[in-house]
């Protein structure tokens with residue numbers, strides 16, 4: 001079924017578990033989505049939300065000012081860069097007991113073809129270019145630098161995804 005996070009096509013108290021992975025960072029109203037999950041869960045049901053806190057990004061560049069421009073451009077593709085920090089009080093306000101907040105850090109010192117950093121290089125470059133947030137030359141130079149650093153064994157990337165679980169009391 002497809003539906004809005006703030007208006008799920010699901011009956012009241014019909015779910016044992018609800019899981020959201022990197023969706024809440026795109027929502028204007030996180031509290032409405034949490035309240036909607038609460039409505040759909042049975043008493044004792046579990047809501048599990050995974051989202052990245054983008055302040056946790058550590059990404060090496062010989063040109064930190066350009067890296068800053070690229071990450072600020074990427075910030076414009078979502079609503080919230082800090083969802084994990086906002087979520088625990090929202091869960092409590094809606095009627096969940098926060099059971100755990102678990103950080104999962106993805107830390108690479110090699111540019112893995114199937115890794116998160118490689119995907120982000122492609123997506124960030126495309127987003128910055130197509131929305132004219134930096135020049136095409138700058139976006140290309142930024143992406144090229146990461147591949148060049150990796151070829152020299154100087155690549156470093158770290159980002160933390162948080163898994164937050166709340167139980168409906």
Ligand SMILES: C[S@@+](CC[C@H](N)C(=O)[O-])C[C@H]1O[C@@H](n2cnc3c(N)ncnc32)[C@H](O)[C@@H]1O
Nearest residue numbers: 003004005006007020021022023024026027028
């Ligand atoms: C980064 S993707 C994550 C997809 C998937 N959960 C995963 O981990 O691969 C973000 C997803 O959020 C969904 N999304 C964005 N705004 C939404 C909304 N208001 N209600 C429901 N889903 C939404 C998009 O359709 C997209 O599939």
